[in-house]
Amino acid sequence: MYTQALNTSDGDERHIEDAERATQFQARIDADERIEPNDWMPAAYRKTLTRQISQHAHSEIVGMLPEGNWITRAPSLRRKAALLAKVQDECGHGLYLYAAAETLGSSREELVDAMLGGKAKYSSIFNYPTLTWADIGTIGWLVDGAAIMNQIPLCRCSYGPYARAMIRVCKEESFHQRQGFEIMLTLCRGTAEQKAMAQDALNRWWWPVLMMFGPPDQVSQHSDTSTKWKIKRFSNDELRQKFVDATVPQAQFLGLTFPDPGMKQNEAGNWEYSAIDWEEFKQVLAGNGPCNRDRMAARRKAHDDGAWVREAAMAYAEKRKQRAALQAAE
């Protein structure tokens, strides 16, 4: 059930902004202390985290759709069970991320409404289609791999509930990542047709995956304050580079090539990649990716079709409460 009545706390003493509190707050952050839900925090810190955690939660939930697309067609019973369990894990991540966001004073219902209304974003990567079984392997290997790169530093994020949620999420994501790689390995050791399927998936997902780390450092909007508050510990470009360096040997092991003929290793040992098409990223964020409309339609349909179920559950709970009160009065 959706939690309620968490979203009005104006006038609360904790929301009064003053310089002395702000200084103390920053001193706690600098001392690597964890900020907890009942602690004083600047409104901008609360807002930034609410936005980030809820976007993360929305991404988990929308992310169920491209992979869910293959649950009914998984090619073996073992793969089917593993994929269903994986997508269920994503749902679990969504649930505890919403719970972490709720500790900042916004209800799940409010956050979900913002997403369904198109006001809140989710990860751009889920606006690409899963066309073949190899896409399921590639999502595990690269999308979850990139997510881990982004999320490991969040386990040390200054906000306690988010950091703790991330520890559990990262453990499960790293299991998913290995599972995805293993799907790719099976394809690459399979028939020529299977290997071609794996290569095609890598070709389609590679650039969108690099975009998952966000805009290049020169133009990133949120990084400065997020770094000061220890929400973000590495820049977008740093994490992207780390990911590319980790991924190249894995692709070599699989015998796959990147859709980037200009890719080369520099003297420092880092793999340099060609320019990313940020116009594509901008378009996907603006709602013009291949699947934006389908994803939103699917989430809205689930929400609308489920409305009568949620209403029934509330009505029943209310009836029970009244009956219990009547009994107590007798």
Added chain:
Amino acid sequence: MTVANISVSETPLVLYTLRRADDALILGHRLSEWCGHAPMLEEDMALANMGLDLLGQARELYSYAAKVEGRDNDEDKFAYLRDVRQYRNLLLLEQPNGDFARTMVRQFFYATFADLYWRAMMRSSDLTLAAIAAKSEKESAYHVRHSSEWIVRLGDGTEESHRRTQSAIDELWAFTGEMFAVDDSERGLIDARIAVDPAALHPQWLKTVSSVVSEATLALPKSDWMQQGGRSGRHSEHLGHLLSELQSMQRTFPGATW
């Protein structure tokens, strides 16, 4: 090129095991169709949980059927390379999900039966079946609890949820009789105490179902006409579509390993 359907030597024990495996796979598949589309995230989790339990049961039962059959069939060949006429599941379980009420009523009717069934099967003289039953019973006990709680909430919730749930009961009722039917092939196994006699479970099933349905302010239909055919491969039109999706990869890429 296509892959032909496998042939199966349906000795009584192989057939018996395949019937239960098909039940679990087909219902598990139906539940997995909900993933990402449920009325609330908690239900996405719960439906996937039950689906995973059922897929696990199917895999164990298929593997046992393969062992008993002693040819080169395995869990995936049973699942992916048999056609509609070779599938042996109950008609109830292949019925489309419909709305959430329809899915929960289907789950409630079956889980209430399966829980009694597995509990009885724990005493099977076949030790593998007894072991599978012991594990499955724990799972089905949760399925009964979860689905019956929903039947009560939906039945006694709003006018709309009441109407939808009553209509689901009315639509699915005719498929419940098949759960308790016994044919000659199973009769011998029941006499040998390998298989469970489902007819003996009917009174208890009806008692539990009636009590939940009445708590939910709903009613069971008066009609006693019961549809049958799944156990001998005479299915509804729905199963073919389910299988064409389930089996699409194995049929498109014959012989590949995934």
